[in-house]
Amino acid sequence: MEFDERRPRSEETCLCFQEDHLLLREFQQGVCLPKVEELRASFPQLAAPLLERFTWGDARYQLHECLESFSPPPGWRWSRLRQLTSSLPTELFALTATAFQLLHWRQTRRYCGRCGSPTVRASVERSLRCTTCGQDHFPHLAPAVILLITRGEKLLLVRSLRHPPQLWSLVAGFVEAGESLEQAAHREALEETGLELENLSYCYSQAWPFPSSLMVAFSANCRGGKLRPGPDEIVEAAWFLPDRLPTTPTGLSIAGRLIADYLQRSHRRTHE
Ligand SMILES: [Zn+2]
Structure with missing residues (x-):
C-alpha cells in the first residue's frame, strides 16, 4: 500500500465506510467495490468526505467516511467488515482491512x-x-501473539469468553508494554492455560483490522505445567487429536490458517 498524492480521479475505486460497514455494489455473481463515479451518480447528495487516497497493486483507491445512516437502494448493500472475512477473496479482504485501519486512525x-x-x-x-x-x-498498531501449541500429535485449544460458546480457538493475547513477542507468548500461555512452552518458533503475521491489531503467530511445544483455564477470559482448555477437532475458526483469520497448516502437516505424517 502506498499513499497516493496525485490528483483524485473519478474512475478510482471507492471504499466507503459507515462505522464498520462497507458499501458494496451487488451484481449477479456477488459483490464488488464501486467506482467513485458510480457512487457520485447514485448518491449525489451523500455526505461522505474523502479521507485518504492510496494505491494497492496497480489500482488506485479512495477511502471515504460516510457521515449519515441510510438504507441503500436495490443493487447496493452495507456489509459488516467482520462478516466479509468468510466471503471475500484474501487479497480483497487485505485491501478492505487496510482501509478500515486507516479509517480507525483518522477517527481516533x-x-x-x-x-x-x-x-x-x-x-x-x-x-x-x-x-x-x-x-x-x-x-x-496493537501487536498480539497467537500460539499453535502442540504436545505430540495433539493440539491445544481454548474456549474464550470473547468468542461464541461452541467455538474453540488458539491461545492469543496483546503484547504488553516492555515485553518482547517471545515474552508475551510465554506469559499468555501460562496465564490462559497454566502451561510452559519450549521450541517457540515464529510462523507468520497478519494485519487484523478489529480495530488495529498486528497478529504474530508462533508454534511451540508444551514443556510442562498443569492444564487449567485462566480465570479471567478462558472458559475451557483441552488437548485435541487432529481428527477430533471441535468447531474452530475458518476463513481468513490467522487462527484458521495456523490450524489448517497443522492439519495438513498431521495428514502428511499419517500418510508417509
Ligand atoms: Zn498537540
Whole structure:
C-alpha cells in the first residue's frame, strides 16, 4: 500500500465506510467495490468526505467516511467488515482491512492526545499533525501473539469468553508494554492455560483490522505445567487429536490458517 498524492480521479475505486460497514455494489455473481463515479451518480447528495487516497497493486483507491445512516437502494448493500472475512477473496479482504485501519486512525486521532488541539493531515509525513504542539500521530498498531501449541500429535485449544460458546480457538493475547513477542507468548500461555512452552518458533503475521491489531503467530511445544483455564477470559482448555477437532475458526483469520497448516502437516505424517 502506498499513499497516493496525485490528483483524485473519478474512475478510482471507492471504499466507503459507515462505522464498520462497507458499501458494496451487488451484481449477479456477488459483490464488488464501486467506482467513485458510480457512487457520485447514485448518491449525489451523500455526505461522505474523502479521507485518504492510496494505491494497492496497480489500482488506485479512495477511502471515504460516510457521515449519515441510510438504507441503500436495490443493487447496493452495507456489509459488516467482520462478516466479509468468510466471503471475500484474501487479497480483497487485505485491501478492505487496510482501509478500515486507516479509517480507525483518522477517527481516533482527530484531536491531539498531548494537548487536545485538532490535528490535520501532514503533507510530507504520513501522519496526523497537531495544529498547536506539532506532535505527529501515526497509524496506531496493537501487536498480539497467537500460539499453535502442540504436545505430540495433539493440539491445544481454548474456549474464550470473547468468542461464541461452541467455538474453540488458539491461545492469543496483546503484547504488553516492555515485553518482547517471545515474552508475551510465554506469559499468555501460562496465564490462559497454566502451561510452559519450549521450541517457540515464529510462523507468520497478519494485519487484523478489529480495530488495529498486528497478529504474530508462533508454534511451540508444551514443556510442562498443569492444564487449567485462566480465570479471567478462558472458559475451557483441552488437548485435541487432529481428527477430533471441535468447531474452530475458518476463513481468513490467522487462527484458521495456523490450524489448517497443522492439519495438513498431521495428514502428511499419517500418510508417509
Ligand atoms: Zn498537540
